[in-house]
Amino acid sequence: xxxxxxxxxxxxxxxxxxxxxxxxxxxxxxxxxxxxxxxxxxxxxxxxxxxxxxxxxxxxxxxxxxxxxxxxxxxxxxxxxxxxxxxxxxxxxxxxxxxxxxxxxxxxxxxxxxxxxxxxxxxxxxxxxxxxxxxxxxxxxxxxxxxxxxxxxxxxxxxxxxxxxxxxxxxxxxxxxxxxxxxxxxxxxxxxxxxxxxxxxxxxxxxxxxxxxxxxxxxxxxxxxxxxxxxxxxxxxxxxxxxxxxxxxxxxxxxxxxxxxxxxxxxxxxxxxxxxxxxxxxxxxxxxxxxxxxxxxxxxxxxxxxxxxxxxxxxxxxxxxxxxxxxxxxxxxxxxxxxxxxxxxxxxxxxxxxxxxxxxxxxxxxxxxxxxxxxxxxxxxxxxxxxxxxxxxxxxxxxxxxxxxxxxxxxxxxxxxxxxxxxxxxxxxxxxxxxxxxxxxxxxxxxxxxxxxxxxxxxxxxxxxxxxxxxxxxxxxxxxxxxxxxxxxxxxxxxxxxxxxxxxxxxxxxxxxxxxxxxxxxxxxxxxxxxxxxxxxxxxxxxxxxxxxxxxxxxxxxxxxxxxxxxxxxxxxxxxxxxxxxxxxxxxxxxxxxxxxxxxxxxxxxxxxxxxxxxxxxxxxxxxxxxxxxxxxxxxxxxxxxxxxxxxxxxxxxxxxxxxxxxxxxxxxxxxxxxxxxxxxxxxxxxxxxxxxxxxxxxxxxxxxxxxxxxxxxxxxxxxxxxxxxxxxxxxxxxxxxxxxxxxxxxxxxxxxxxxxxxxxxxxxxx
Numbered sequence: 130x131x132x133x134x135x136x137x138x139x140x141x142x143x144x145x146x147x148x149x150x151x152x153x154x155x156x157x158x159x160x161x162x163x164x165x166x167x168x169x170x171x172x173x174x175x176x177x178x179x180x181x182x183x184x185x186x187x188x189x190x191x192x193x194x195x196x197x198x199x200x201x202x203x204x205x206x207x208x209x210x211x212x213x214x215x216x217x218x219x220x221x222x223x224x225x226x227x228x229x230x231x232x233x234x235x236x237x238x239x240x241x242x243x244x245x246x247x248x249x250x251x252x253x254x255x256x257x258x259x260x261x262x263x264x265x266x267x268x269x270x271x272x273x274x275x276x277x278x279x280x281x282x283x284x285x286x287x288x289x290x291x292x293x294x295x296x297x298x299x300x301x302x303x304x305x306x307x308x309x310x311x312x313x314x315x316x317x318x319x320x321x322x323x324x325x326x327x328x329x330x331x332x333x334x335x336x337x338x339x340x341x342x343x344x345x346x347x348x349x350x351x352x353x354x355x356x357x358x359x360x361x362x363x364x365x366x367x368x369x370x371x372x373x374x375x376x377x378x379x380x381x382x383x384x385x386x387x388x389x390x391x392x393x394x395x396x397x398x399x400x401x402x403x404x405x406x407x408x409x410x411x412x413x414x415x416x417x418x419x420x421x422x423x424x425x426x427x428x429x430x431x432x433x434x435x436x437x438x439x440x441x442x443x444x445x446x447x448x449x450x451x452x453x454x455x456x457x458x459x460x461x462x463x464x465x466x467x468x469x470x471x472x473x474x475x476x477x478x479x480x481x482x483x484x485x486x487x488x489x490x491x492x493x494x495x496x497x498x499x500x501x502x503x504x505x506x507x508x509x510x511x512x513x514x515x516x517x518x519x520x521x522x523x524x525x526x527x528x529x530x531x532x533x534x535x536x537x538x539x540x541x542x543x544x545x546x547x548x549x550x551x552x553x554x555x556x557x558x559x560x561x562x563x564x565x566x567x568x569x570x571x572x573x574x575x576x577x578x579x580x581x582x583x584x585x586x587x588x589x590x591x592x593x594x595x596x597x598x599x600x601x602x603x604x605x606x607x608x609x610x611x612x613x614x615x616x617x618x619x620x621x622x623x624x625x626x627x628x629x630x631x632x633x634x635x636x637x638x639x640x641x642x643x644x645x646x647x648x649x650x651x652x653x654x655x656x657x658x659x660x661x662x663x664x665x666x667x668x669x670x671x672x673x674x675x676x677x678x679x680x681x682x683x684x685x686x687x688x689x690x691x692x693x694x695x696x697x698x699x700x701x702x703x704x705x706x707x708x709x710x711x712x713x714x715x716x717x718x719x720x721x722x723x724x725x726x727x728x729x730x731x732x733x734x735x736x737x738x739x740x741x742x743x744x745x746x747x748x749x750x751x752x753x754x755x756x757x758x759x760x761x762x763x764x765x766x767x768x769x770x771x772x773x774x775x776x777x778x779x780x781x782x783x784x785x786x787x788x789x790x791x792x793x794x795x796x797x798x799x800x801x802x803x804x805x806x807x808x809x810x811x812x813x814x815x816x817x818x819x820x821x822x823x824x825x826x827x828x829x830x831x832x833x834x835x836x837x838x839x840x841x842x843x844x845x846x847x848x849x850x851x852x853x854x855x856x857x858x859x860x861x862x863x864x865x866x867x868x869x870x871x872x873x874x875x876x877x878x879x880x881x882x883x884x885x886x887x888x889x890x891x892x893x894x895x896x
Contacts, residue, residue: 202364
């Protein structure tokens with residue numbers, strides 16, 4: 130039924146009021162009185178909050194990463210702390226405090242208190258936002274006359290941009306050459322003098338005097354008062370004014386303008402320009418950096434090697450660059466169609482999503498997948514996008530106590546006290562460790578005494594298979610990245626059909642507790658391949674993983690592609706990771722996973738000489754590996770719908786195997802944790818026939834104690850592992866991939882031809 134409009138309803142009617150000058154003056158006086166009362170109440174309330182803030186301060190000091198998590202849940206702060214080194218440095222933040230000026234409460238001082246860290250020696254970083262009244266205002270005595278509540282007319286003239294003067298400090302960096310503000314400076318915009326073209330490091334907020342992005346206001350007025358809500362992820366909506374709200378404000382101001390408008394607000398136009406130029410600059414950087422890669426791919430030399438393996442390597446190398454603070458530019462926005470998924474009790478239903486994005490690496494595509502079940506509390510797929518704070522982090526269910534004895538491993542030592550671990554006793558995080566330390570010299574000697582011969586191979590060139598044409602298919606190297614070649618010592622699958630060796634790489638991270646909670650709820654155990662730099666950053670989470678009876682394994686110190694490193698650098702990467710894991714949990718892993726799956730016989734030999742058995746993920750053909758690509762949701766490279774399609778492809782392939790499998794997933798970023806707990810794991814738990822989901826060591830038929838050097842009950846962890854994972858009788862195998870240079874060349878030529886056409890068209894359009 131359609132309702133008919135009343136006659137004349139289509140005519141726009143405007144109500145007007147005839148306002149005399151006398152009435153306007155009266156309304157203005159009343160509004161000034163009300164504004165003064167508002168200011169009085171605000172100023173009066175400031176000291177009332179302090180005792181509660183102090184109570185909160187006492188409690189939050191015992192909560193790991195309270196302030197880093199709270200800050201990262203604010204849109205503006207998250208945007209300006211995108212470098213991984215910024216986020217790592219902020220994990221040492223113990224306390225945030227805001228002190229208001231008693232005479233002008235809208236002026237304040239922000240203090241960031243840090244524990245001992247490898248970045249700077251300062252215990253407290255301070256930034257003042259001092260009230261400085263204009264000279265002409267100070268000369269007008271009538272404006273300075275307070276009323277009965279101590280509020281002056283001058284206070285009504287307050288304007289943040291003209292009455293507040295920010296300060297700056299010089300941070301005492303431990304390594305000035307690698308100061309974050311030097312590596313990532315604030316870049317001036319040649320067109321706009323007010324807004325920088327690039328914000329650079331978050332710590333420019335302290336070292337630069339100006340605060341063009343209003344970070345100070347965001348901290349003092351929004352995060353600090355509601356820190357608990359931000360920590361719990363209960364603050365809804367963006368802190369950035371919307372265009373619609375701003376238009377409404379403009380309309381209101383046009384309707385009534387009695388002498389002087391209310392105090393100036395930040396305008397949405399200014400924020401829009403800020404973010405437009407920020408993401409535009411990142412996109413330009415991505416486009417410029419893409420062209421050399423396109424040229425390299427299209428060189429005739431690339432025809433000799435497996436293009437699919439080269440693409441895989443470059444994608445994984447891009448992941449590493451994200452960790453190393455290279456400004457990875459991704460799409461600023463994407464349009465994602467909602468996906469209707471079946472409830473946990475309903476049979477699988479087909480789902481499809483259309484994803485449109487301006488990312489340089491993801492074209493508009495249609496991704497289809499079918500899930501047997503999802504988590505009822507799953508974050509909607511439309512929200513799981515690059516760098517979006519879509520869910521709260523969870524505190525650990527319990528903090529591991531120093532001295533606790535793991536009863537699930539016979540003979541395991543008691544848990545160390547992580548409060549005694551000093552980051553200064555370890556190498557710089559996310560950098561290849563130095564080679565002149567006594568520890569590295571000792572590990573080198575142990576490798577030399579192991580009796581294992583290390584092949585005399587030179588490190589590979591950065592750039593993967595396409596940049597190493599002479600050795601990419603060399604069978605004596607057995608380079609997994611280029612040929613899928615593995616040896617009897619490699620673990621790439623579980624021996625029993627429908628057995629899934631569950632693994633997560635690159636953590637611990639902020640969202641690992643969310644994953645742990647879900648695993649505990651479903652009584653699942655996993656293998657966590659730990660990056661040494663993250664173990665220093667989140668030791669309590671690593672202890673929680675260990676005490677939760679999950680397997681802990683090595684994933685290097687700084688996540689470098691190991692074939693590109695020297696022998697000594699590989700030893701340092703593995704040795705320091707083994708050491709920090711033992712320092713945190715009291716026991717040493719005997720398995721490792723090479724970052725990006727980048728392993729050859731030289732890396733294998735060094736790993737085995739250090740007591741570490743290589744674990745990769747299942748690979749069934751030249752183009753089919755059991756990699757969900759969940760890591761690249763965070764980078765904006767891969768949409769979540771593509772990850773779920775990859776998962777469905779993995780399931781289809783796994784059903785054809787006569788043995789089990791190992792899948793590559795990650796717990797470093799929230800997006801990968803959300804897709805795991807909301808979609809992949811619930812779907813796997815509903816699979817028929819049922820999967821046996823367990824850590825790698827368990828799927829090999831060994832106990833959890835066999836995953837560690839000190840408690841291994843077998844005579845040789847590597848021999849046990851290899852015997853469980855070998856599918857052929859030869860010393861070198863390839864997961865069913867026939868190593869024919871001619872076959873590889875034919876497939877390669879076809880792939881390169883198609884890729885070359887697409888990339889050539891892109892280059893033409895680009896220029």
